Amino acid sequence: MNDIELLQEAARLAVEYVAGADARPATPTAAEVDALTAFDEPLPEAPTDPADALRLLNDVAGPATMVTTGPNYYGFVNGATYPVALGAAFLVNAWDQNAALPVMSPAAAKLHDVASAWLLDVLGLPEHSDVGFVTGATVANASCLAAGRDELLARAGWDSKSGGLFGAPPITVIVGQNVHSTLRKSLGLIGLGSDRVVMVPTDDQGRMIASELPADLSGPILVCAQAGEVNTGAFDPFDEIADWLAATTDNGWLHVDGAFGLWALADPTRSQLVAGLDRSDSWATDGHKWLNVTYDCGIAIVAREGALHRTFSSVAGYLPPEDGFEAMHHTPQSSQRARQVEVWAVLRSLGRSGVAQLVQQTSVAAQLIGARLSDAGFDVLNDIVINQVLVRYGSAERTGRLLEEIQRDGRIWCGATQWRGETAMRVSVSSWKTTPADATRAVEVIMECADRLA
Numbered sequence: 001m002n003d004i005e006l007l008q009e010a011a012r013l014a015v016e017y018v019a020g021a022d023a024r025p026a027t028p029t030a031a032e033v034d035a036l037t038a039f040d041e042p043l044p045e046a047p048t049d050p051a052d053a054l055r056l057l058n059d060v061a062g063p064a065t066m067v068t069t070g071p072n073y074y075g076f077v078n079g080a081t082y083p084v085a086l087g088a089a090f091l092v093n094a095w096d097q098n099a100a101l102p103v104m105s106p107a108a109a110k111l112h113d114v115a116s117a118w119l120l121d122v123l124g125l126p127e128h129s130d131v132g133f134v135t136g137a138t139v140a141n142a143s144c145l146a147a148g149r150d151e152l153l154a155r156a157g158w159d160s161k162s163g164g165l166f167g168a169p170p171i172t173v174i175v176g177q178n179v180h181s182t183l184r185k186s187l188g189l190i191g192l193g194s195d196r197v198v199m200v201p202t203d204d205q206g207r208m209i210a211s212e213l214p215a216d217l218s219g220p221i222l223v224c225a226q227a228g229e230v231n232t233g234a235f236d237p238f239d240e241i242a243d244w245l246a247a248t249t250d251n252g253w254l255h256v257d258g259a260f261g262l263w264a265l266a267d268p269t270r271s272q273l274v275a276g277l278d279r280s281d282s283w284a285t286d287g288h289k290w291l292n293v294t295y296d297c298g299i300a301i302v303a304r305e306g307a308l309h310r311t312f313s314s315v316a317g318y319l320p321p322e323d324g325f326e327a328m329h330h331t332p333q334s335s336q337r338a339r340q341v342e343v344w345a346v347l348r349s350l351g352r353s354g355v356a357q358l359v360q361q362t363s364v365a366a367q368l369i370g371a372r373l374s375d376a377g378f379d380v381l382n383d384i385v386i387n388q389v390l391v392r393y394g395s396a397e398r399t400g401r402l403l404e405e406i407q408r409d410g411r412i413w414c415g416a417t418q419w420r421g422e423t424a425m426r427v428s429v430s431s432w433k434t435t436p437a438d439a440t441r442a443v444e445v446i447m448e449c450a451d452r453l454a
């Protein structure tokens with residue numbers, strides 16, 4: 001096989017995988033997973049046939065994948081992949097562009113500008129915001145929070161970029177009780193401390209209770225709110241939080257973790273749910289969850305012009321003078337993949353109404369699943385406001401056994417979570433492929449598994 005034949009073969013195998021995904025169960029069989037031991041071989045001492053490496057990937061690793069790109073995977077909040085996103089990824093990888101600087105890739109730079117503008121447009125966020133494409137929401141949160149940290153400290157007369165945090169004026173960091181675990185990791189990463197936070201109590205949906213925001217605070221305050229609680233999909237009361245912050249300090253920053261929930265902004269029928277969300281200083285979201293692009297794609301959006309640049313710019317003798325938007329000076333990484341190309345491709349093909357439709361169709365499927373399970377005697381624990389369904393089947397213990405049975409069955413996949421300290425089952429509809437018919441079938445699988453338990 002020559003180089004070109006090798007690539008044609010890889011493309012053929014990739015397309016064959018995608019074509020077969022809908023008909024496959026969500027989970028590989030135990031035998032398919034066991035077969036991964038084929039990779040337990042010593043490092044070859046000398047070159048081997050590259051076609052052989054691809055064959056091994058296709059024959060052994062492919063069958064042992066979780067079929068997240070089909071309609072039957074409801075685990076975590078893992079999205080699938082639109083064909084146009086995968087196709088764009090093929091091209092981006094073929095181009096081998098380093099998107100760090102416009103001088104390294106005019107194409108990536110142009111698509112950054114267009115994708116960023118379209119994103120802000122479809123989400124209704126301030127059009128002057130800076131947008132950075134990073135690896136995921138964890139890093140997007142960290143990037144936004146680092147920019148917020150540096151802005152708050154600059155206003156307090158401290159240059160944290162050069163001086164670090166030792167000796168800096170303290171920042172009060174506020175999170176809700178239901179903050180995502182990775183947001184606290186992001187806080188730790190940027191030196192603010194994962195546990196050095198003021199925890200605001202939350203209601204039965206996991207929303208911050210605004211009246212419980214602390215009184216008598218002063219000085220720099222960084223509030224981390226949430227659009228889309230990871231179990232319930234609930235949205236914090238953004239207007240009340242923004243009002244509280246403005247009344248409490250003249251040195252505040254409001255950040256929103258909207259890893260998946262931020263996309264609700266694109267759906268005009270959910271304007272009440274997202275009220276006030278656009279009043280924040282920064283927002284983090286994922287492309288690889290609800291927008292259904294490939295891994296790894298997170299998006300950091302900062303309304304305050306220049307804040308990302310202050311935090312992430314770097315200086316070296318060989319760097320050219322600034323020229324347009326320079327990704328390496330607005331994100332933690334320097335060299336980077338042109339993640340914006342897939343985001344552009346999805347927005348270009350879905351259009352404004354298509355993104356709204358994606359939010360609606362997955363949310364409708366979630367509602368259908370919740371209603372059917374409720375009819376069947378399950379306890380639906382959340383108000384299904386977007387794509388998340390949180391349920392229990394009798395006791396937490398019985399719910400755990402049901403989840404084991406569903407995962408053993410393998411036709412669909414959904415997982416356990418802890419809700420108010422006890423096991424619950426979370427069904428997340430994040431794949432663009434999941435139709436109402438698929439959702440109905442998922443409920444049937446869950447019911448069959450429940451019957452088998454009895």
Ligand SMILES: *Cc1c(COP(=O)(O)O)cnc(C)c1O
Pocket residue numbers: 077135136137138139180182183228229230257258259260286298
């Ligand atoms: C998934 C998620 C994250 C982390 O996102 P990654 O893309 O996995 O880094 C953060 N916050 C919330 C609410 C999430 O759902």
